[in-house]
Amino acid sequence: MNVPVDVPVEQPSLTWDGGGVLAVDQRALPGETRVLRLETVDDVVEAIRSLAIRGAPAIGLAGALGVALSAYRHRLDGVVDEAAVRADAARLSSARPTAVNLAWAVKRAIGRLAAGPDAVLAEATAMLDEDAAVNGAAVARACELVLSRVPRRPMRLLTHCNTGRLATAAVGTALGVIIELGRRGLVHEVLVDETRPLLQGARLTAWELGQASVPYRVCVDSAAPAAMAQGLVDCVLVGADRIAANGDVANKIGTYGLAIAAARHGIPFVVVAPESTWDRALADGSGIVIEERDPAEVTAFAGVVTTPADAGAYNPAFDVTPADLITAIVSEDQVFLPAAVQAVQVAQGSPPQAATDRGARSGVTA
Numbered sequence: 190m191n192v193p194v195d196v197p198v199e200q201p202s203l204t205w206d207g208g209g210v211l212a213v214d215q216r217a218l219p220g221e222t223r224v225l226r227l228e229t230v231d232d233v234v235e236a237i238r239s240l241a242i243r244g245a246p247a248i249g250l251a252g253a254l255g256v257a258l259s260a261y262r263h264r265l266d267g268v269v270d271e272a273a274v275r276a277d278a279a280r281l282s283s284a285r286p287t288a289v290n291l292a293w294a295v296k297r298a299i300g301r302l303a304a305g306p307d308a309v310l311a312e313a314t315a316m317l318d319e320d321a322a323v324n325g326a327a328v329a330r331a332c333e334l335v336l337s338r339v340p341r342r343p344m345r346l347l348t349h350c351n352t353g354r355l356a357t358a359a360v361g362t363a364l365g366v367i368i369e370l371g372r373r374g375l376v377h378e379v380l381v382d383e384t385r386p387l388l389q390g391a392r393l394t395a396w397e398l399g400q401a402s403v404p405y406r407v408c409v410d411s412a413a414p415a416a417m418a419q420g421l422v423d424c425v426l427v428g429a430d431r432i433a434a435n436g437d438v439a440n441k442i443g444t445y446g447l448a449i450a451a452a453r454h455g456i457p458f459v460v461v462a463p464e465s466t467w468d469r470a471l472a473d474g475s476g477i478v479i480e481e482r483d484p485a486e487v488t489a490f491a492g493v494v495t496t497p498a499d500a501g502a503y504n505p506a507f508d509v510t511p512a513d514l515i516t517a518i519v520s521e522d523q524v525f526l527p528a529a530v531q532a533v534q535v536a537q538g539s540p541p542q543a544a545t546d547r548g549a550r551s552g553v554t555a
């Protein structure tokens with residue numbers, strides 16, 4: 190049963206309270222800070238599917254904690270019914286198909302099953318603890334990249350959907366960069382795409398930017414290209430749900446259009462995501478499964494039907510941005526430069542491949 194509990198606004202998006210998962214209900218923000226106590230795998234699956242818990246890293250962490258819940262619930266006289274836990278893990282992994290972080294985190298948690306429920310929980314909470322360091326490193330690296338590509342000070346930024354601490358466990362990804370640049374006094378204004386149909390931008394990103402005292406305005410998604418044409422955008426920063434080996438990026442629906450407009454106006458288009466978002470088993474984005482959601486999310490809002498009663502709706506939750514429209518993909522480990530390399534390689538007549546600046550791997554820190 191999802192049991193709302195009252196906790197302070199600073200509550201982390203996800204925690205383990207000794208017997209269940211505490212999750213900020215992102216459907217209720219910004220009007221209400223409601224925290225759910227998830228006590229069963231069904232509770233966790235429903236929370237992920239309904240976007241009470243959302244954001245690629247956050248749903249991965251929820252999935253891992255869900256495996257721990259299952260391992261404890263399927264233990265009798267000290268013996269764990271591993272088949273039952275693996276069946277639960279499969280349900281958790283498939284709760285939403287596009288974000289690779291979910292399957293990756295569930296697989297990492299289930300990998301500790303043989304050592305017992307405590308080991309599974311330890312792996313899940315280790316991922317929670319790692320999140321701040323992993324995304325913090327990506328944020329630091331991305332700040333450097335943005336500062337090197339954007340001469341104007343203070344800068345004007347645009348972002349899509351929500352990629353802050355609500356979408357992760359602590360720091361956020363693209364929004365983490367924006368908030369850090371804001372802390373340094375380097376942000377004139379952030380344009381926040383409202384991000385139809387569920388308004389992750391207008392509801393969640395605006396809420397996080399307000400809490401961080403970073404100046405922002407919300408805009409309808411279709412205003413973003415006009416803002417770029419008006420010179421109101423120096424850099425676009427977005428997150429990711431799955432990144433293919435060549436740098437094609439699946440992200441919230443609307444991202445592809447932003448990338449096209451940014452390319453038209455010569456505006457840097459920067460993706461920030463942890464290494465766990467990469468799916469290098471996929472050669473390119475054509476193999477990424479795009480989640481199709483309930484048409485009612487488009488034909489109504491807050492319970493008010495906004496279309497004719499018999500209207501259908503096309504409601505993909507994500508789209509795929511080709512690598513050659515992306516300036517850089519930044520993780521805790523590397524800066525991946527697909528567009529620049531693609532342009533050079535095409536100019537030289539060879540098939541496009543992406544290059545990386547693996548400074549971190551050669552021991553150079555951000």
Ligand SMILES: CSC[C@H]1O[C@H](OP(=O)(O)O)[C@H](O)[C@@H]1O
Pocket residue numbers: 243244245246349350351352353356357361362363389427428429430440441442506
């Ligand atoms: C760091 S969050 C990554 C990603 O997840 C969001 O999707 P959703 O709100 O449907 O979970 C959005 O695509 C963000 O960019």
